[in-house]
Amino acid sequence: MRRNEGGKMIKKKLFIPALLSSILVLTGCSSEKKESSLPFPGAGTPKNNEVDDETTEAIREFAKKFDETINQSNKLLGTFNKALDGLYTNDNSTSQFAQIMKKNINESRELVATVEGYEAVVIVAPYKQSLVSYLNQQHQLFLDAVDMANQESVNKDELRRMYLEVKTSQAEVESAFLTGE
Template sequence: MKKIVALLVLSLFLTACSSKSNSVEVSQENTSHVQEYHTAFQEHSAGMNKALNKFNTGLDGLYTKDFSDEQFGNYVKGIVESSAKLVKSIEQQDVNPEIFEMHQKVILVTNKAHQLLLDAVDMANRSSEDNPVDKQRLKDTYISIKQEQASLVNEWKLLMESLNYQSTEE
């Protein structure tokens, strides 16, 4: 009975806290799938954080004039390869249908982050004295991606806390 109440409360909480009502819900049927996905999600989040933190460092260098537009472009080019690998690995991951919606959100935010890098390189390649890199646009996009990523990580943490609660109840 405690499990059922915990599942109902968590389902209600996730639905209420999410901007989308199609959040992953923990059930007895998908608990093992959620646990299997946890390691991959953690590794992916760490890789994405690393790429985005490097990008932000480069953007800071552009603002402080430690980097010219060209140097910034070259710096970000160095991040693109690892970002492309993250995109490829997350897109190729086979997940259980019960986790599919969460996985789609992860794919979406990963692709947005990768596109940010590509846009930054493109801006740097096209930049001129009259048309410099649009630092504010890049920063705004970066912040938006980080907010979306933080929401996903929080949603995932809530799921994992629920699983830990369930396992202590069993």
């Protein structure tokens, strides 16, 4: 809660879309401290849905980590996609593909562990869990790919289908977080 110039308390009523918009604008455009609303259901106390400054900052920090995680995920998926394209075009051998996937697996494992270690306030905990589930699905794609490559029986069409499923899951996780669903 903040006091306005007249000394009256201003209650922060929250709605999910406003929070995410505010966070994205504040983290993307300015480092100035601005008053924003945090629109997550269950935020603050059950009686008046107020959010304190500490919770606001925790949500902003999670939004920043969420964005960084999606960016790292996209880099890993980009590497996967390029390597798979190389199999289709014969620019990569199966063993080269396997080496690329092994590196992706190591980086993916670290990314999953990092996200699992994020401290998340109750308000964003469901979004953290969705993010972890998505990252595990992505990690499984890399494991399946290296397994196929090690057995020299890479099913490129199946890997492409799985890749598209992972990208769809990513879009759903991002959308849920941005809309507060």
